[in-house]
Amino acid sequence: MNALDIEAVKALLASPKKITIIPHRNPDGDAMGSTLALYHFLLKQQHDAVVVSPNEFPDFLAWLPSSGKVMVFEKNTENCTRRLQESDLIFALDFNALHRVGDIMEPTLKALDKTFIMIDHHQFPDGFSKYTFSDTSYGSTCEMVYHFIQQLGLKSLIDKTIATCIYTGIVTDSGSFRFPATTSTTHRVVADLIDLGIENSAIHNQLFDTSSYNRLQLLGRALQNMKLMPEYKTSYITLSQEELDHFNYQKGDTEGIVNYGLTIDGIDLTAIFIENKDEGIVKISFRSQGSFDVNQFSRNYFGGGGHVNAAGGKSVRPLQETVAEFERIVKEVKK
């Protein structure tokens, strides 16, 4: 955040305020980690802080400190709306366009006349926030929250609880420190978090070693469904609603499956298509290695966005049609 904005935010936070913190819809480890880190930090400064998530977060994040205090807009719309309307300040974390909170919550946010502060690492922020800390060079919003607190001159307030939340988003968004946005600074931040007492190995275990048997069986089906387009260095996976139901799909069960598509030698673009009959959409995740820009690809063809090497999108067409369309586009853009 630039020096002027930091001074303005410092002044805003100088006296206790009513503050609401929002992650994007379908929050992941970085969205939940960053919002809860900021929540604990603001509580320590005597603010009245609350996290309002657009919808439920997955079970594999339920161990995060105070996740039980998170309000869910789509479940508790009336109270969440009142809370937003009563707030002095709203932090938007890990998203940079209002529509990322989803169709149900977006109109409420749009109707608010409030000061928004955004902290985010996705490309092309739209202009809804008064104060903006937007930088695509960061691997996670959690790492940005660490630097934000440091810029406020309050790093000494980061305790084990806040550090645990920050570490969660750094680990999940960096693919356990393997994605290219992982820098020496990332590792220095993590070193500091470990010095603050986080149990890094136990956190990793909570995040990645708590699968159900069904989840692994679903992963097995997903891998068997994988299709290759070797001449286009592309792979993709599909999961139909029927398959999800068969393996008693729980929110979070498909997290990370898309990455397997890139583990095949010679593949630089992969996707997973997940049918969601409730919402009448196919949710798509894209991943790439090297210079193929899936943020642009998803923006151009699948109404989404994200980062150069990791993006999401959706389609309202049936699963098979969506996949056929994807194949056609890949052949066109990668010929």
Ligand code: 5GP
């Ligand atoms: P995932 O594939 O894990 O859902 O998302 C990959 C990245 O793209 C994440 O940073 C996520 O926030 C972003 N993303 C996912 N879906 C969308 C979308 O529909 N629109 C935009 N702009 N970004 C998305």
Ligand code: MN
């Ligand atoms: Mn993120």
